[in-house]
Amino acid sequence: MLAKSMGLHHPATDELELSAVLHALSDPQRLHIVRVLAASPEARRCGTFDLPVTKSTATHHFRVLREAGVISQREEGTARLSSLRRADLDARFPGLLPAVLAAEPSAGDAADQHTRQVMDRASQPSPKEAAP
Helix, strand or coil, X not given: CCCEECCEECCCHHHCCHHHHHHHHCCHHHHHHHHHHHHCCCCEEHHXXXXXXXXXXXXXXXXXXXXXXXXXXEEECCEEEEEEXXXXXXXXXXXXXXXXXXXXXXCCXXXXXXXXXXXXXXXXXXXXXHCC
């Protein structure tokens, strides 16, 4: 059960509401965050998502996702790390997250195009990995 982490509210699994989760996933920037977290094996710092929004707007998006129960966040020093609550979402709403992640981003949506670019860069080997 995720009740509170360093003062950050995280609803328990049985408190997750479908309407709040769907609202959180309805914004292209928040969906981008979820897609990046779904592809990441580890928690990520909030500043590493390459969002084309101001810091205060990004903070708002992370808060909406956290309060809906889509992500969990923990503070580590001065950083806030985010991770996807995949197991909790699957337990409460079976099939929802895989369906959302499997949906193709719309071609005309700038945020979805940005997501594709970020995911393409993430799948490329880093220069250190590519060097012999």
